[in-house]
Amino acid sequence: MSNRVFNFNPGPAALPLEVLQNAQNELLNYQDSGMSVMEVSHRSREFEEIINQAEKLLLELCGLSDDYQVLFLQGGASFQFAMIPFNFLPRDKTADFVITGSFAEKAWKEASRIGQTHIAASSKDHNYSTIPTPEHIQPVTNPAYLHITTNNTIYGTQWNYIPDTGAVPLIADMSSDILSKPLDMEKFSLVYAGAQKNLGPSGVTVVIIKKELLEKAQEDLPAILSYKTHAETGSLYNTPPSFAVYMVKEVLEWVKNQGGLKAIGERNEAKSALLYKALDESGGFYRGHAVKEDRSIMNVTFRLPEENLEKAFLEEAVSRQMVGLKGHRSVGGIRASIYNAMPLEGCQALAELMTEFAQKNG
Numbered sequence: 001m002s003n004r005v006f007n008f009n010p011g012p013a014a015l016p017l018e019v020l021q022n023a024q025n026e027l028l029n030y031q032d033s034g035m036s037v038m039e040v041s042h043r044s045r046e047f048e049e050i051i052n053q054a055e056k057l058l059l060e061l062c063g064l065s066d067d068y069q070v071l072f073l074q075g076g077a078s079f080q081f082a083m084i085p086f087n088f089l090p091r092d093k094t095a096d097f098v099i100t101g102s103f104a105e106k107a108w109k110e111a112s113r114i115g116q117t118h119i120a121a122s123s124k125d126h127n128y129s130t131i132p133t134p135e136h137i138q139p140v141t142n143p144a145y146l147h148i149t150t151n152n153t154i155y156g157t158q159w160n161y162i163p164d165t166g167a168v169p170l171i172a173d174m175s176s177d178i179l180s181k182p183l184d185m186e187k188f189s190l191v192y193a194g195a196q197k198n199l200g201p202s203g204v205t206v207v208i209i210k211k212e213l214l215e216k217a218q219e220d221l222p223a224i225l226s227y228k229t230h231a232e233t234g235s236l237y238n239t240p241p242s243f244a245v246y247m248v249k250e251v252l253e254w255v256k257n258q259g260g261l262k263a264i265g266e267r268n269e270a271k272s273a274l275l276y277k278a279l280d281e282s283g284g285f286y287r288g289h290a291v292k293e294d295r296s297i298m299n300v301t302f303r304l305p306e307e308n309l310e311k312a313f314l315e316e317a318v319s320r321q322m323v324g325l326k327g328h329r330s331v332g333g334i335r336a337s338i339y340n341a342m343p344l345e346g347c348q349a350l351a352e353l354m355t356e357f358a359q360k361n362g
């Protein structure tokens with residue numbers, strides 16, 4: 001597989017090679033059906049097994065019981081920004097938001113078009129380089145829910161604690177760090193993630209919802225916008241993105257075979273530690289965007305002393321088979337997205353480049 005590069009793209013992102021190979025093997029003839037998964041009915045026995053298995057594996061990996069339900073929806077994480085307030089923000093209530101990046105801001109803005117919102121905390125004044133500490137989160141009295149973004153893909157920050165909201169439902173956008181480490185998922189009432197970072201290809205969004213919250217969803221909604229519709233039909237209200245769901249199932253099996261979230265989490269720690277070590281030991285050549293306490297294990301963001309050095313760094317990376325490292329325009333510099341599918345070797349190669357490049361140009 002010498003023509004495969006180390007893919008640091010932020011999303012769509014790298015998939016495990018084994019998963020791609022297995023999909024390739026099954027592409028023309030899925031389990032003796034004589035058809036591709038893409039060609040079978042979403043009402044068929046074959047697809048039913050796939051979607052049921054995906055739901056079961058996701059709950060298992062998250063350590064959740066059947067107090068929770070898994071949904072496979074479309075429209076990306078961005079669709080959830082609207083769907084959540086439509087379902088869970090009644091007129092007489094306010095939804096609380098902690099704004100830790102652009103996606104968190106988008107989620108808040110979308111909810112503000114639908115109902116009353118309040119910003120419980122924001123790190124915008126620090127250009128989203130930090131995560132607010134518990135004392136800095138100031139919700140309204142009795143909010144409908146509190147919304148957080150557990151990993152800030154663009155800025156490279158990640159929550160290192162779960163805010164205690166008591167009886168108030170905690171809702172999280174986990175698009176870029178779902179299944180990246182063991183986490184007490186029972187603290188959340190609803191979690192969602194676009195699959196294209198840590199779970200599979202683009203085109204499907206995973207929602208994990210506590211049934212207790214589902215009960216409280218608004219009734220007077222268009223069917224397609226209602227979580228109840230999708231829950232009652234087992235995500236088969238209309239045609240689901242069936243191939244993407246199949247790929248998610250394959251990725252979940254891979255995560256389980258890696259040893260589950262404990263093993264995955266340890267590897268992600270080791271991978272990110274390699275890059276942060278190269279950054280911290282560069283004598284100030286690299287400047288990390290995130291403050292140390294809130295560094296992400298999924299997206300590592302940093303700047304070089306000059307923009308032309310950043311350009312040269314990216315070129316050198318490409319010549320060493322490392323792609324997708326350009327930072328987002330709102331931060332600039334370099335962003336290494338190192339989701340579950342990025343092997344340790346990719347981070348070793350990048351850390352090596354960082355050290356050599358700093359020595360040569362520092």
Ligand SMILES: *Cc1c(COP(=O)(O)O)cnc(C)c1O
Nearest residue numbers: 076077078103153173175176194
């Ligand atoms: C990528 C991303 C999104 C946007 O996801 P879409 O599926 O493109 O709508 C939202 N939130 C976070 C945290 C992301 O990383």
